[in-house]
Amino acid sequence: MSSRPTLAKPKSADSQSQVVFQVVVLVLLLVLLVNYKWAAGLGKIQQTRASGSLHLVKLQFPGISSFNNAIGYLKIVWPALIFGILISAAVRTSLSRTPLHRMFQGSVVRDQVAATLAGAPLMLCSCCVASIFPAVYQRTQKVAPALGVTLASPSLNPAALTLTFMLFPLRISALRLAMALLLVLVGSVLVARIAQAPILIRPSTSEENQITWLGLLASYAKSVAYISLRVVPLILLGIWASMWIMSHLSLTGALSGARVLSILMIALFAVLLTLPSLFEIPLALSVLAAGGPPGAAAALLFAGPAINLPSLLVIGRYSNWKVAVSLALLVWGIAVVGALCLR
Numbered sequence: 001m002s003s004r005p006t007l008a009k010p011k012s013a014d015s016q017s018q019v020v021f022q023v024v025v026l027v028l029l030l031v032l033l034v035n036y037k038w039a040a041g042l043g044k045i046q047q048t049r050a051s052g053s054l055h056l057v058k059l060q061f062p063g064i065s066s067f068n069n070a071i072g073y074l075k076i077v078w079p080a081l082i083f084g085i086l087i088s089a090a091v092r093t094s095l096s097r098t099p100l101h102r103m104f105q106g107s108v109v110r111d112q113v114a115a116t117l118a119g120a121p122l123m124l125c126s127c128c129v130a131s132i133f134p135a136v137y138q139r140t141q142k143v144a145p146a147l148g149v150t151l152a153s154p155s156l157n158p159a160a161l162t163l164t165f166m167l168f169p170l171r172i173s174a175l176r177l178a179m180a181l182l183l184v185l186v187g188s189v190l191v192a193r194i195a196q197a198p199i200l201i202r203p204s205t206s207e208e209n210q211i212t213w214l215g216l217l218a219s220y221a222k223s224v225a226y227i228s229l230r231v232v233p234l235i236l237l238g239i240w241a242s243m244w245i246m247s248h249l250s251l252t253g254a255l256s257g258a259r260v261l262s263i264l265m266i267a268l269f270a271v272l273l274t275l276p277s278l279f280e281i282p283l284a285l286s287v288l289a290a291g292g293p294p295g296a297a298a299a300l301l302f303a304g305p306a307i308n309l310p311s312l313l314v315i316g317r318y319s320n321w322k323v324a325v326s327l328a329l330l331v332w333g334i335a336v337v338g339a340l341c342l343r
Contacts (some may be wrong), residue, residue, distance in 0.1 A: 018216055022094035025220075029090055030122075033083045037123035037277075041159025044278060048166055054281055066244035073239055076276045077128055084128040085232065089223035092135040093216075104140045112185050115148025119184075120156040125277045127239060127310035129153040131231045134318035135223075143195070143319055147188035147327065150315070154305035155180035160278055164301060167281060171342060172298045179302040179338045187330050195322035234317055238310025242274035245309075259293050260340070266296040267335040270303035271328055280304035295339030303335040 048054050074081070095101050103114045122129060129150055137146035154160075161180075165173040211219070249269060266287065275283070283304065284297040307327060316324030 018211070018213065019098050022090075022098050022216070023100065026087070026090045026094055026100070029083070029087050033080075033087065034121055034123070036079065036083070037159070041123060041157075041162075041278075045159060045162055045166070048163055054163060054167060054278070054285075056279060056282055066240055066247050069243035069247065070236075070240045073243065073274065073276065077125060080124050080128040080277070081232075081235070084124055084131050085224065085227050087122075088131040088135040088227045088231070089220060091132060092139065092223040092226070093219045095136065095139040097211075101139065104136075104142055104145045108144065108189055111142065111145040112148050112188060115145040115188070116152045116156065116184050119149035119152030120158065122153040123157045123159060123277060124153045125275065126150075126154045126305060126308045127235050127274060130235055130311040130314040131227050133311075133315055134231060135227075137319060143192035143323060144189045146319075147191060147315070147323075148184050150311065151188060151306060152184045154277065155184055155302070157277060157305065160281065160305065163278065163281055167285065168297070168301075169294070172284075172294055172301070175298045175338050175342055176301040179298075179334050180306070183302075183306060183331060183334055187327075187334065191323060191326045191330060195320060195326050231314055231318075234313045235310040238308065238313045239274055242272060242309040245272050246274075259295075262293060263296050263299060263336055263339040266292070267299045267303055267332050267339065270300045270335060271307060271332050272309060273304055274308040274310060275304055277305070293339070293342075295342040298342055299335035299339040302338065303331050306331050 044054060044056075103118065104111050106114070119129070132153075133146050133150040136149055137143060140146065161173075161177060164176055168176075249272075270280075280301050284300045287297045287300060288294065312324045312328055315327065
């Protein structure tokens, strides 16, 4: 009696299981991050509702060395920075190998809406989400949605927006939201078209899909190493540089001039500033408490979290420096114009 031959497992079934695995890994990381950030955000919202004020760890800039400020900052954001690294590595490994790449294969409007919906729930500060920019850009070949995801996470942070509407007058809160939406949905596209970043060469989707399980796991490891060794040093350098600049600038000094000059200086201060999530809120409240114009507070609320030196360094290095400079000028310009419109 002859034995029945064993059939080899089709490559298509193995490929499908790899796709499921990659999607599960990315979704699991996102769920863990959202749970971590939402738990912290909801705690601050409940605390603020009960006490009427937001209590955060105080950051000191003047009189403290830039190195100590940078260390103090990293002590606050390190869990979010690790999440950013792991999610960036998963995106870099899996975005073009799974159906997720279709998210950014539509029209310009659809791409930006998808980027907004993907970025906002992350609730990462600008430096922690910066590593996601090269991952999305390298795999989609599109600057605008890569910028959209990177900008939506800090600018449209649901917890930050909720606290803003709780603690500030409606006109300031609404202006912050309007400027953030303008930047993410329209500004990203404008910067991409003006700067014209180069098209990157990457393997075709069919070549990327022809990979063993060992090769797939190796891809994850290589992506983590790539982000950790090539992107994170830029973020750390940007954090230190931002802290050095902040140690030589005075927020109260920027408020001592005329209204227009104060707004111009506060907007510049906000673009250069590196802040953990939600820390723009007490700074903006201090501007109002010092008698500063409401527009200056709105500019700080918008530009403070939107970008900073670490994110600009990463964006410039992995697209081109015209993109980074154009983005910085656009954020500053939106902050200034919005602030001047607010009386």
